[in-house]
Amino acid sequence: MRPGEYRQTTVAVDSFDPNPNGLYNMNGNVSEWVWDYYGAYPTEEQTDPTGPDSGSLRVYRGGGWNDFAKNMRSAYRATLEQDKGNFNIGIRLVRSAAVGTGSVTAANTRTDGSSGGDVLIAYFSWGGNTAGIAEEIQAQTGADLFEIELVTPYSSDYNTVLDQAQRDQSEQARPELSTHVEDMAQYDTILLGYPNWWASIPMPIASFLEEYDFSGKTIIPFCSHGGGRFGQSLTAISKLAPDAVMGQALSIHYSGGAALSGDVAAWLEENRITAN
Numbered sequence: 001m002r003p004g005e006y007r008q009t010t011v012a013v014d015s016f017d018p019n020p021n022g023l024y025n026m027n028g029n030v031s032e033w034v035w036d037y038y039g040a041y042p043t044e045e046q047t048d049p050t051g052p053d054s055g056s057l058r059v060y061r062g063g064g065w066n067d068f069a070k071n072m073r074s075a076y077r078a079t080l081e082q083d084k085g086n087f088n089i090g091i092r093l094v095r096s097a098a099v100g101t102g103s104v105t106a107a108n109t110r111t112d113g114s115s116g117g118d119v120l121i122a123y124f125s126w127g128g129n130t131a132g133i134a135e136e137i138q139a140q141t142g143a144d145l146f147e148i149e150l151v152t153p154y155s156s157d158y159n160t161v162l163d164q165a166q167r168d169q170s171e172q173a174r175p176e177l178s179t180h181v182e183d184m185a186q187y188d189t190i191l192l193g194y195p196n197w198w199a200s201i202p203m204p205i206a207s208f209l210e211e212y213d214f215s216g217k218t219i220i221p222f223c224s225h226g227g228g229r230f231g232q233s234l235t236a237i238s239k240l241a242p243d244a245v246m247g248q249a250l251s252i253h254y255s256g257g258a259a260l261s262g263d264v265a266a267w268l269e270e271n272r273i274t275a276n
């Protein structure tokens with residue numbers, strides 16, 4: 001080989017023993033990109049920490065072939081801008097990862113290829129776009145439709161609601177809801193609709209997710225947005241309903257226009273939701 005030239009070799013996944021959790025190649029070979037954004041470690045005790053909610057640097061761990069031996073351990077972390085790659089960084093493909101969330105739902109993954117059971121369409125909408133999408137979903141599925149409403153509604157003035165929403169988000173408020181699902185136990189799948197507010201969920205969605213037990217249920221988000229698609233909303237939902245399975249989420253630009261019906265149909269099919 002000439003200086004500076006690297007030879008590509010292939011190493012079978014099971015060339016070395018797995019760790020006690022049955023995982024192969026956690027250290028060495030290439031460093032592993034993980035979903036966490038980089039941030040200072042919190043000082044208090046943590047259980048399964050997932051890093052800060054936002055940032056531009058992602059963490060990689062485990063050490064790669066050109067690292068010092070002392071870095072060949074999972075506790076070692078380094079960072080790189082999330083849109084950059086490097087010859088000593090790789091990704092681990094996880095079959096049951098929930099798309100766009102950083103969550104792995106191995107124990108809960110749907111394997112029978114159908115949504116099963118009853119479907120609820122639950123949505124919050126301020127300006128009507130999400131409501132319109134929810135109604136289109138209802139027309140195509142015949143599923144029950146439920147609007148998440150507030151005891152004290154947000155202002156109908158756009159500039160005021162921008163401030164209110166930002167305040168609620170920074171305070172992590174849980175606005176009191178005036179509508180409640182009578183018997184959540186009957187639903188196995190919840191199609192959860194909301195507008196992208198400040199690159200995340202409106203806080204009434206947090207109130208809703210904390211009100212019920214979603215363990216074993218499938219939550220499939222649909223999000224109306226003005227260009228920011230899901231923002232951090234999928235991460236927020238998976239943190240608030242950690243025991244639910246996340247389906248393939250749908251993002252719709254504002255009301256979805258003429259493409260809405262086809263987009264909804266394709267999304268329902270992708271998630272194997274059939275008419276009730």
Ligand SMILES: Cc1cc2nc3c(=O)[nH]c(=O)nc-3n(C[C@H](O)[C@H](O)[C@H](O)COP(=O)(O)O)c2cc1C
Binds near residue numbers: 165
């Ligand atoms: C308070 C507020 C914050 C918003 N923040 C975002 C945002 O961060 N990114 C984005 O793409 N759109 C944002 N939008 C636009 C909405 O997501 C978009 O207009 C959506 O279609 C509204 O749905 P709705 O009519 O069901 O309320 C925001 C709108 C409001 C009122």
